[in-house]
Amino acid sequence: MICYELPLNEKIRMLLRLEDLFNKIDFFAVRETAFDHHTALTLLFEILDITSRSDLKSDLLQELDKQRAILESLRQNPQVSEAVLERLLLDIKSAFRGLLDIPGRIGSHLRDNEWLMNIKQRMGIPGGACEFDLPGYHYWLQTRSEVRQTDLEKWIEPFMPIRNGIDIVLNMLRNSGKTFNHVATQGLFQQAGSEHQAHLLRLHIDDNLPCVPEISANKYALNIRFLPLEATHKTSVYEEDFSFELTFCRL
Template identity: 55%
Template structure:
């Protein structure tokens, strides 16, 4: 099955974007090639840009505290494992402590690094980070892989509480829903929300189905069209019934 997640508010949209960027950062940093570490650095700049758009730290702290209170209410419940509950509470408390310890604007230490900001500004120009544009960056890219990796991890580590906090929130959000089997007749599916509240939708489609969901939703209605994933022509609606799995997720 291929999962497609659709955020229904700006806060979840930001968290999903940051999650994707942190995953890419981890992937490219773990590799050893100069081009891998170049992409890791560009991804770090994207992460800085997205994380600066909202009062992210406050939102995460408040949501983690809300989830902590919910979990505390499950104590002494015979149907809940005390060991698992204690582990979840510890994880939330550790993430909250890390977030509260973050001082100032997210990523301000990166903005104060003139060398990194010179790379960031040149990277906005197509082909702008050639060796003749940034010889000091070319020198860095020719360092040993472990030196570059240590530098990237050092620049990333102050943002680790953001990564850990959003990871917990998104994990709880994904676990909150109950999947339902649905059928899009002639490639189209409509549902009246009728007071149903959700923060994110998950659509899962069998890998054998060569279709891509196009999702639009508001507080009144949900519409999904399954399109044929054309790479040359304009995408067309798959004019056949498509079975899929739909999950409404809400904290």
């Protein structure tokens, strides 16, 4: 099965983008080649750009506090595991404290580094990070992989409170889901009404089906068109009936 996720508000969209960037930087930062570490630094600059344009820290603090209050209300519920509940509350408390301890603006340690900001500026130009444009960066890429990995860890580490908060919020969001089985009729599915209000939609379809979903949703209706992979224009649809799973997630 392939899972497609559609965020239904800007806050969740931003969290998913940051989650994706952090996962990718995990992969490249621990590898050893200069190309891998160049990619990791590029991803780090993307994280910096996204976190610079939002009230991410305050949004995460508010959401963590909201989830803490919800979990606290479940303490006397016999259907809830006390051990699991305590672990979740401790994770939220730790993430909340980490966010509060961030000094100043998110990513200020990078913005205050003139060398890194010069590299970032040049990377905004196609091919702008060549060795003749950035000889100092070229030198860094030729140092031992252990040196580069240590530097990357130092630059990534201050973002970890943000990442921890994002992981907790998205994990709780996904686990809140209510799943329904549906059938797409000749590549189309429609649902009217607001009984399934959500912040995130998760759609699972068989990975053997040669089509991808195009989803549009608001508080009044949900429309999904399944487009064939070889479609040359958006009016084409996958003209067969098939079943799929749709999960509505809400914080």
